Ligand SMILES: Cc1cc2nc3c(=O)[nH]c(=O)nc-3n(C[C@H](O)[C@H](O)[C@H](O)COP(=O)(O)OP(=O)(O)OC[C@H]3O[C@@H](n4cnc5c(N)ncnc54)[C@H](O)[C@@H]3O)c2cc1C
């Protein structure tokens with residue numbers, strides 16, 4: 239099943255003897271969990287180092303890996319930081335095994351897979367990140383890419399929503415981005431206890447009044463599907479071109495490399511055509527509820 243890479247300088251029509259097998263994308267590489275950080279009640283960040291001592295995998299913002307808890311199963315999780323961090327919400331058997339693993343435990347990692355946020359395309363423009371709950375984790379590497387070259391971009395906004403104040407992810411980091419990097423961070427929660435001083439309401443409600451130039455903006459959106467659909471519609475209603483609104487899709491996955499069809503969304507295989515896709519491509523698919 240290993241993919242085949244041609245040797246440098248040879249044509250694609252070269253003979254089999256001049257071909258070398260690449261690493262098999264179905265074989266997990268062993269990594270050691272070096273640290274587990276609890277972010278919220280049910281969400282944890284795993285820091286990983288390769289068990290073989292070789293450099294960790296290289297990735298681009300937006301890509302995901304298949305994480306394998308040996309003896310339990312394998313799940314797709316977006317990369318949330320370098321050299322290799324994954325932020326995981328405990329929702330079922332495999333995610334529970336991963337977040338409950340003690341430092342020193344070995345897990346398997348395949349990838350990185352999938353398309354990227356490609357935030358470079360937004361250089362010279364305003365950038366609006368719209369995200370809800372754990373959706374901030376897949377966006378974090380894109381936000382850090384923008385902040386690493388802050389002067390290359392116009393206004394940078396981060397509109398973030400969570401279910402309750404206790405579910406806010408990376409709260410300290412968001413405050414730092416606002417204070418040190420000039421990011422306009424606006425937070426809201428769906429529900430709050432009596433006396434809560436922050437904003438209450440859905441994150442999509444922030445889009446209408448947020449201070450950016452829609453015709454000059456790019457938007458990067460990640461969160462539950464219903465929230466992403468509504469966010470994309472609000473961004474387009476304000477005048478952001480559909481091709482400049484990118485979303486990260488989630489589907490059930492098995493292989494991660496376009497073989498099994500588990501992640502199919504009509505003509506798209508989300509593991510290879512996505513997870514990051516433009517709204518102009520997704521709009522007709524996301525308005526059909528059964529797909
Ligand atoms: C490209 C991609 C990136 C992802 N990135 C992250 C991430 O950064 N952090 C993170 O915590 N999770 C992420 N997920 C979701 C994660 O893969 C699922 O939560 C995980 O597969 C659940 O497995 P489980 O065995 O723990 O739970 P299961 O027992 O399989 O499922 C528990 C519950 O979660 C639901 N569920 C399962 N898989 C998904 C899914 N793909 N999307 C939505 N609901 C699902 C089930 O319907 C069920 O209600 C990502 C998914 C994809 C496809």
Ligand code: FES
Nearest residue numbers: 494497498499509
């Ligand atoms: S997960 Fe197998 S085709 Fe996408």
